[in-house]
């Protein structure tokens with residue numbers, strides 16, 4: 448079944464469950480729907496409660512006005528752990544059943560499943576007028592990202608993508624510094640992560656017994672039926688595989704792209720080239736070097752070149768990345784290694800020394816210098832003519848003007864901010880800074896780079912207004928088939 452048919456079916460399912468009107472329906476005509484709601488507490492339903500889902504559950508429920516009323520997971524062990532923390536919540540293994548049965552009893556849905564399930568869950572929830580917090584990347588397909596944005600806007604719903612570092616001090620600061628013109632008009636961005644969510648190995652054969660605690664059919668969801676293999680898909684490793692994840696670009700890339708993308712007010716790119724190995728239709732390449740060309744904005748030169756590199760050994764050596772005091776370009780990434788999911792979740796990065804590039808990060812290159820933004824929890828630094836330039840006065844001025852307070856380098860206190868912003872927006876007292884209107888464009892940009900790995904070293908031309916590549920073959924990857932499950 449094509450995705451749009453499935454989404455239509457979700458809409459029918461949602462509308463036949465006597466779910467409306469929720470408080471949002473009453474406010475349908477309002478511009479800021481939830482601002483006019485009488486909600487004083489938020490009832491949340493969580494889909495996917497293991498790993499990142501557990502972190503999402505903790506941070507959402509740490510808001511004093513949240514009641515966790517439903518938990519859903521296809522892995523009974525993860526569900527049992529979450530239930531211990533929220534004994535009053537109802538539990539489900541199938542999100543469709545959960546949404547149908549809970550109906551008017553929930554206000555917001557938190558989606559923390561693997562990427563291929565984000566859109567099917569979120570679309571059904573939004574059809575039912577629920578506010579949605581969805582993990583990054585927003586979707587697995589470009590068509591889904593556009594559909595999510597459209598529906599959220601049509602229904603005027605509160606939405607947020609799970610890029611929690613968007614709300615951290617250093618990223619907000621870097622955004623404001625760039626927009627203040629601290630390095631002039633930016634003409635190039637280089638961004639990198641040595642993490643490796645690629646798989647260059649053989650396509651596996653055979654089949655393993657599905658654990659009794661896992662509902663494999665529900666895990667596959669709308670994706671094609673496939674035999675279960677221990678350790679290959681669930682948990683976490685689905686990221687490496689084209690049918691479920693989006694590789695390193697869709698994983699770390701979303702976090703690392705976010706600040707430059709936001710700061711430079713970019714739209715989607717015009718051209719995309721991925722230098723990588725030949726596709727095998729199963730796993731993502733272990734190394735990607737994606738070059739994008741974006742139309743200019745008030746903060747950039749006439750056009751902007753953006754170079755992303757990932758995988759073992761990234762970033763590539765380049766003059767743009769050379770730091771003062773470095774005899775040669777050195778990176779904190781000295782060994783190539785694959786990040787564990789735990790490492791990923793903590794988003795830890797090695798500290799960078801004066802002549803050492805941070806393990807992950809972004810370099811903005813403008814006509815008045817360069818700005819290095821490590822990923823993450825470190826101040827940006829400015830470099831002009833091969834020397835560091837003190838920007839403490841600019842930082843102080845921007846801090847005062849924007850009421851930013853002191854930098855907080857504590858994940859536990861910074862982490863919940865993005866989640867609480869979503870809850871407060873649902874309660875009508877705040878606005879989300881990463882709503883689907885923003886998240887869909889950022890995700891589309893990421894996914895265009897992912898599609899380009901099917902056409903190694905070929906420049907693809909993207910026509911955003913018609914949502915089409917000039918290269919007809921590449922259009923086959925903008926959407927996929929949905930299985931009826």
Ligand SMILES: NC(=O)c1ccc[n+]([C@@H]2O[C@H](COP(=O)([O-])OP(=O)(O)OC[C@H]3O[C@@H](n4cnc5c(N)ncnc54)[C@H](O)[C@@H]3O)[C@@H](O)[C@H]2O)c1
Nearest residue numbers: 495496497498499520521522525559560582583609682683
């Ligand atoms: N924002 C961040 O910092 C961050 C960090 C890690 C992961 N993530 C994102 O969170 C999402 C999940 O990643 P993860 O590392 O936790 O993956 P994971 O595979 O470790 O865990 C996914 C959880 O969802 C459950 N699940 C899978 N399919 C389901 C379905 N159809 N219905 C209900 N539950 C289902 C699994 O059983 C498991 O509990 C991904 O989109 C990932 O990109 C974000």
